[in-house]
Amino acid sequence: MIEIDAVSKRYPDGTTAVDRLTLEIPDRSITVLVGPSGCGKTTTLRMINRMIEPTDGRILLDGQDIRERPVNALRRSMGYVIQHAGLFPHRTIVENIGTVPRLLGWDRQRSRSRALELMERVGLDQSLAKRYPYQLSGGQQQRVGVARALAADPPVLLMDEPFSAVDPIVRKGLQDELLRIQADLGKTIVFVTHDIDEAIKLGDMVAVLREGGYLAQYAPPNQLLSAPADEFVEDFLGADRGIRHLSFFDASGLELTSEPIVAEDATPEQIRALSARTAPQTPYLLVTDTEGRPLGWSRAADLAAGADAERLPYGHAFHLGRDSLRAALDSAVLSPTGWAVAVDDEGRAAGVAAQETIAEAIRTAHAARSVVTDKVVTGQAGTEKVVTGQAGTGKVVTDEVAMDKGGRS
Ligand SMILES: Nc1ncnc2c1ncn2[C@@H]1O[C@H](COP(=O)(O)OP(=O)(O)OP(=O)(O)O)[C@@H](O)[C@H]1O
Numbered sequence: 001m002i003e004i005d006a007v008s009k010r011y012p013d014g015t016t017a018v019d020r021l022t023l024e025i026p027d028r029s030i031t032v033l034v035g036p037s038g039c040g041k042t043t044t045l046r047m048i049n050r051m052i053e054p055t056d057g058r059i060l061l062d063g064q065d066i067r068e069r070p071v072n073a074l075r076r077s078m079g080y081v082i083q084h085a086g087l088f089p090h091r092t093i094v095e096n097i098g099t100v101p102r103l104l105g106w107d108r109q110r111s112r113s114r115a116l117e118l119m120e121r122v123g124l125d126q127s128l129a130k131r132y133p134y135q136l137s138g139g140q141q142q143r144v145g146v147a148r149a150l151a152a153d154p155p156v157l158l159m160d161e162p163f164s165a166v167d168p169i170v171r172k173g174l175q176d177e178l179l180r181i182q183a184d185l186g187k188t189i190v191f192v193t194h195d196i197d198e199a200i201k202l203g204d205m206v207a208v209l210r211e212g213g214y215l216a217q218y219a220p221p222n223q224l225l226s227a228p229a230d231e232f233v234e235d236f237l238g239a240d241r242g243i244r245h246l247s248f249f250d251a252s253g254l255e256l257t258s259e260p261i262v263a264e265d266a267t268p269e270q271i272r273a274l275s276a277r278t279a280p281q282t283p284y285l286l287v288t289d290t291e292g293r294p295l296g297w298s299r300a301a302d303l304a305a306g307a308d309a310e311r312l313p314y315g316h317a318f319h320l321g322r323d324s325l326r327a328a329l330d331s332a333v334l335s336p337t338g339w340a341v342a343v344d345d346e347g348r349a350a351g352v353a354a355q356e357t358i359a360e361a362i363r364t365a366h367a368a369r370s371v372v373t374d375k376v377v378t379g380q381a382g383t384e385k386v387v388t389g390q391a392g393t394g395k396v397v398t399d400e401v402a403m404d405k406g407g408r409s
Contacts, residue, residue, distance in 0.1 A: 001027050002048060002156070002188065007057035009043050009213065017043040020057065025157075025205075027211075030185040032203035034193055036236070040213030041192040045158050048190060049078045061156075076100065078156040079149025083164050085141040087133040093119070093144055094129045094284050100152040111151075118147035121184075125246035131263050139170035146178070150185070159191045163198070175201055196237055200225070200244065208233050222248040249365040251318060254328055254358065256342055256351025261286045265297060275300030283352065284337045287311060291346035297337045317341040319348045322351030325365060329358050 002025040004184045009018040011189045018040040019283035033041045039248065046052040047058060051069050066074055087096045096157055104113070116126055120255045122143040133141055149157055159269040163171045175198065193199055200208045200221040208216045208224070210232050215227040228234040234241070234286045236271055260278045262271060274287065282295040287309075294314050302309035315334030318327040320342045331340035340358060342350045353361075 001025060001060075001062065003060040003063075004044070004048075006292055007044075007047060007054045007059060007062065008051060009040070009047065010055045016212055018054075019214060021209075021215055023218060024205055025188065025190060027188050027206035030202050031192045031200040031205045031207065032193060033202075033207050033209060034236075035209035035216075036198040036211065037194060039209040039211050041209060042160055043140050043195070043213065044209075045160055045190060045192050048156075049075050049080060049158055053176060065264055076104070076152060077154050078158055079154045081133075081142075081145045081149045081157065081159045081162040083161045085133070085145030087141060087144055087148070087163075089133055092130050092132060093136070093151075094125075096133065096144055097147045097151050099148060104152055114151060117146070118150055119144075121150070121181060122147045123173075124172060136169075138166045139174060142166060142174055143177070146174075146181070150187075151183075153186055157187045157189045161194070164193070164195070167305055170365065171198075177255070178202065178208060182309070183369040197244075200247075222288075233325070243326060243329070246329060247324045247360070249325040250324050251323050251328040251342075251361075252321050253365075254325070254342075254353055256353050257295075258349070258351045260284065260339070261288060261349050262303070262354055263290055263292070265290055266303075268304050271300060271304045275304060282337060282339060284312075284339070286314065286339070286341060286349060286352055288349050292350045294341050295341065297335070312336045314341050317343040317347075317349075320344055325358065325362055328353065329362070331354075332336050332358050356409045 002374060003024070004021055004023040006105075008016065009019045010016050017103070021040075022045060023031075034046055043052055047054050048159055050066060056150070061069070061074075064303045066191055073178055086201075088099070091099075091365065094115040098113035099108075101111040101114055102108075116129060118124055119129065124140060124157035125143060126145050128136065128140065135239045136144065141163075145162060163174045166174065179199055179202065191199075191202055203221050205218065206221050206224055207218045210216045216232045216236075219227075219229075223244070225241055225248070226257055228241070233317070234375060237244075259274070264287050266274075271285070278285065279300065283301065285300045285303060287298055287303070288300070289295055294317060294394055296311035297315050299309050313336070315336070316331055318340060321344075328340050331342075332338060332353065335341070338355045339352045340355075341352050344350045
């Protein structure tokens with residue numbers, strides 16, 4: 001665990017970059033520092049590997065003050081990834097990745113095979129091994145940066161806006177890759193970003209900082225979205241906070257019906273019988289191919305008449321068991337009939353749900369969650385479950401962390 005204990009950084013010109021920050025960063029999880037430009041994120045991160053020394057307070061790593069460790073040994077136990085990767089331009093990719101192992105005295109062959117192994121882990125083709133950084137795309141360079149930071153297998157990774165310089169699609173790929181790597185390796189990651197969506201996607205815990213290095217809230221993302229500590233956090237989270245919060249509610253409990261689903265080879269009699277039952281809810285039927293994969297919505301009356309019925313696209317389906325209520329709601333909102341289509345792993349229609357059914361599921365989920373939220377909010381003052389604000393004690397709720405790991409989609 002990394003304990004940041006009442007740490008401040010004041011620069012000689014009088015700027016307070018970080019103000020009495022207290023945070024407990026749990027092992028084997030991703031803790032994100034997020035906040036607007038200039039709020040002290042980078043300063044905080046660099047104090048952890050002693051690139052910057054605090055003016056006050058102390059930082060403990062596994063209970064020991066980091067000032068008691070030789071600075072080189074400390075830095076070797078902490079991989080460091082920065083924006084634009086910061087690769088050595090005149091070294092090949094394998095040489096870049098093998099930098100720390102070589103410094104640790106590994107021979108060339110061992111460093112090289114470790115570098116190749118890491119290239120695979122971060123999703124880089126080994127054919128790129130002998131290239132130089134300028135011969136790689138920005139996204140590939142960032143992957144090399146992550147591989148280099150992991151090379152000596154440090155328990156801690158410090159990442160300073162590592163994915164900010166790439167386009168949104170590459171960025172999503174890098175984020176997914178980081179989550180996959182973390183699921184395998186279980187590092188203690190401190191990740192700096194100014195992007196709240198990135199923080200919510202990656203963080204087990206999120207520390208929202210405001211200007212002057214003041215801690216506005218420290219909580220799992222799910223709780224940040226449901227109970228922002230103040231107006232600053234609420235503003236920072238953005239206007240669609242409620243919709244984004246739905247990402248944390250699993251859609252698997254949603255009540256689906258398969259009644260308005262019909263195969264394309266159904267007879268007019270079958271269609272008439274079906275529509276007699278479903279007409280009160282919807283004049284449409286979802287037509288599937290003979291394997292059960294959705295094709296689109298048609299009016300039941302047109303299908304029953306045997307004419308070439310117009311087929312409306314169903315928008316996009318959500319995956320049963322994998323997706324959240326946010327995905328289900330999105331599916332319903334995009335559907336021309338207002339009904340969301342759920343599919344199984346094989347892409348077959350598993351059922352459909354009307355917007356009203358989804359709204360009901362959201363109300364139920366909120367009611368269930370508000371019990372948990374009430375408990376946690378009480379815990380802030382009483383049982384130190386969650387830190388909100390500078391006066392907090394920095395204790396982390398591990399069961400909340402575990403809960404949050406689940407259904408973000
Ligand atoms: N060497 C320095 N001397 C004086 N002030 C500094 C110094 N380094 C940083 N600062 C100031 O400290 C504050 C925090 O800077 P820091 O780089 O930690 O912020 P940040 O949250 O990482 O910002 P960004 O998102 O823009 O990278 C800023 O006001 C910055 O101008």
